[in-house]
Amino acid sequence: MASVLQKLITPLFTGTPEPPRNKVTVVGVGQVGMACAVSILLRELADELALVDVVEDKLKGEMMDLQHGSLFLKTPKIVADKDYSVTANSRIVVVTAGVRQQEGESRLNLVQRNVNIFKHIIPQIVRYSPDCIIIVVSNPVDVLTYVTWKLSGLPKHRVIGSGTNLDSARFRFLMADKLGIHSSSFNGWILGEHGDTSVPVWSGTNVAGVNLQTLNPNIGTDFDEENWKETHKMVVDSAYEVIKLKGYTNWAIGLSVADLTESLMRNMNRIHPVSTMVQGMYGISDEVYLSLPCVLNSGGVASVVNMTLTDEEVAQLQASANTLWDIQRDLRDI
Amino acid sequence: MSTQEKLISHVMKEEAVGCRNKVTVVGVGMVGMASAISILLKDLCDELALVDVMEDKLKGEAMDLQHGALFLKTHKIVADKDYSVTANSKVVVVTAGARQQEGESRLNLVQRNVNIFKFIIPNIVKYSPNCILLVVSNPVDILTYVAWKLSGFPRHRVIGSGTNLDSARFRHLMGEKFHLHPSSCHGWIIGEHGDSSVAVWSGVNIAGVSLQNLNPNMGADGDSENWKDVHKKVVDGAYEVIKLKGYTSWAIGMSVADLVESIMKNLHKVHPVSTLVQGMHGVKDEVFLSIPCVLGNSGLTDVIHMTLKPEEETQLVKSAETLWGVQKELTL
Numbered sequence: 001m002a003s004v005l006q007k008l009i010t011p012l013f014t015g016t017p018e019p020p021r022n023k024v025t026v027v028g029v030g031q032v033g034m035a036c037a038v039s040i041l042l043r044e045l046a047d048e049l050a051l052v053d054v055v056e057d058k059l060k061g062e063m064m065d066l067q068h069g070s071l072f073l074k075t076p077k078i079v080a081d082k083d084y085s086v087t088a089n090s091r092i093v094v095v096t097a098g099v100r101q102q103e104g105e106s107r108l109n110l111v112q113r114n115v116n117i118f119k120h121i122i123p124q125i126v127r128y129s130p131d132c133i134i135i136v137v138s139n140p141v142d143v144l145t146y147v148t149w150k151l152s153g154l155p156k157h158r159v160i161g162s163g164t165n166l167d168s169a170r171f172r173f174l175m176a177d178k179l180g181i182h183s184s185s186f187n188g189w190i191l192g193e194h195g196d197t198s199v200p201v202w203s204g205t206n207v208a209g210v211n212l213q214t215l216n217p218n219i220g221t222d223f224d225e226e227n228w229k230e231t232h233k234m235v236v237d238s239a240y241e242v243i244k245l246k247g248y249t250n251w252a253i254g255l256s257v258a259d260l261t262e263s264l265m266r267n268m269n270r271i272h273p274v275s276t277m278v279q280g281m282y283g284i285s286d287e288v289y290l291s292l293p294c295v296l297n298s299g300g301v302a303s304v305v306n307m308t309l310t311d312e313e314v315a316q317l318q319a320s321a322n323t324l325w326d327i328q329r330d331l332r333d334i
Numbered sequence: 335m336s337t338q339e340k341l342i343s344h345v346m347k348e349e350a351v352g353c354r355n356k357v358t359v360v361g362v363g364m365v366g367m368a369s370a371i372s373i374l375l376k377d378l379c380d381e382l383a384l385v386d387v388m389e390d391k392l393k394g395e396a397m398d399l400q401h402g403a404l405f406l407k408t409h410k411i412v413a414d415k416d417y418s419v420t421a422n423s424k425v426v427v428v429t430a431g432a433r434q435q436e437g438e439s440r441l442n443l444v445q446r447n448v449n450i451f452k453f454i455i456p457n458i459v460k461y462s463p464n465c466i467l468l469v470v471s472n473p474v475d476i477l478t479y480v481a482w483k484l485s486g487f488p489r490h491r492v493i494g495s496g497t498n499l500d501s502a503r504f505r506h507l508m509g510e511k512f513h514l515h516p517s518s519c520h521g522w523i524i525g526e527h528g529d530s531s532v533a534v535w536s537g538v539n540i541a542g543v544s545l546q547n548l549n550p551n552m553g554a555d556g557d558s559e560n561w562k563d564v565h566k567k568v569v570d571g572a573y574e575v576i577k578l579k580g581y582t583s584w585a586i587g588m589s590v591a592d593l594v595e596s597i598m599k600n601l602h603k604v605h606p607v608s609t610l611v612q613g614m615h616g617v618k619d620e621v622f623l624s625i626p627c628v629l630g631n632s633g634l635t636d637v638i639h640m641t642l643k644p645e646e647e648t649q650l651v652k653s654a655e656t657l658w659g660v661q662k663e664l665t666l
Contacts, residue, residue: 003559005511005512007548008512008545008548009512009540035371038368038371038372038584039371042371042372042375042376042588043375057577060578061574061575061576061579064574064575065579065582066585067506068502068503068506068571068582069502069585069587069588070509070515071502071506071516071517072502072592076515166401169401169402169403169404169405170401173401173403173404176403179341180338182403182409184404212341215337215340215341216337216340226336226337238401241397242394244390244394245393245394245397246393246395249398249401251395251398251399252399254371255405255406256402258405259404259405
């Protein structure tokens, strides 16, 4: 007796189904991973989403919860497994796995713990999606993007750290809020380390092309009567503050990862401050990853914008590079 | 002159108009925040207010969302435990209250959540007397009744998220069975959002083709395709996710945003949501159950009369009696 399916639907094409063209994998289904997943889903960026983690029940529960919302989404296939075969043919892999900062803990403390986790994750990602672009989110992101690059063997333009995309977003929000305008109308870049020593490029801050440093030459210095430097400090402290209040941060980083995914997936050639291999730039001789303005498209980091930085800003970048290299050279087994 | 004064000159003499499309979410737990992020990512409001009693968590969540402002089209995100922050909301989503523990049924939560609502609802009404209340907290049908009584609002402005999610889960499972997108699979689950929801088999269709016509045993015990199990999976769906990850959030959050969208954009779209069903389908008591309703910017303006089988109507009446049994014991 024919089933309802057979009575209702006559197949015209019975070959193997087409592979996904816009598949995204998120590794790690903690708060950050799931915020990235939901932002990517609600922005309709992927035709397939894969989730991977080691905690099997949580992983299955998160997958089911997303699948139950599939009526409201345009991503028809959501899969999850602890086995990486489920990630095959991904265009973009977002790595959020690893341990997170405890209250008051700096990002650099997490390093060796997360390196050990990455030694398991990265080779598996590359095995199943050798042509993918990897976005590293786990902290300390600049060091772990370097680690990912080393462990993956991928060319450097296909390994990106979420870097200061979020710091810059926070900076633009806080500055714009002070001026009463939308964040997207305030242009400002934070570069360098995603962390305590990030570099606000005051000389580039502008609204409608009007340079703020020209209006206030002391901006960002200790002599500034308006104390704009405080805004950068608030950016550096924001993550710690949110962690203190709610235990972790997730929404802002999730939205910022979706923003990067959009540029990569849609081949947009938009410029984002993300962590890339900066050896040879700004007098940096070590193999380190730091955030600079990068043009992102479907190939990954297409190019880097040469920002005009003051001597002091260059010195800050070099200092970050030195700090990061000090940590990296002590890492074992990469 | 400050940098701001040098850069920007204010030229408007009147008071700023302020928000016209404000949404408030009460409760910043997993469901509240999933609702908030879904609403924000769908660009549904120009101001979002969050309220809760846990001040640190509340402030942290608001800051985390504000830090994403660059990527959003909602300019103002505010939060406070004081309800004045919710003033002039068009829609208020209530997710506050205790949630089901593993294995606990929704009806067990009742009196705990009624007491919480006695504080929340009057505060919402005080600051947004013209808003539309969307109740999500469980047991949603009873709490929508409670919100209606406590608010004094006309019934078209008090809506329970009801079986919007159950129907979404059902359509997802249907989609898996037929390898189709859920939006092309039509099926309505009505009645109680919970263990005694009613799957209206006669309405299940794809491209207008009634599946029950193709399989007359659909949903019955003799059904070789065991469609009854699909409905059971819907009922068990929430319990299973809770067992695996501790709670459910994403699906309910997206379903709330779906309802808020119909309201804010005045879509006149039909959704299965919880409304006063007294006088319909043989229900005599003052209870709220889910039936297909038309949602727009005035709220829930019309209901659809489904042609139900006698067994289906009996089930609705039975749910109504169960709910009334609980409601009449409540101290409001």
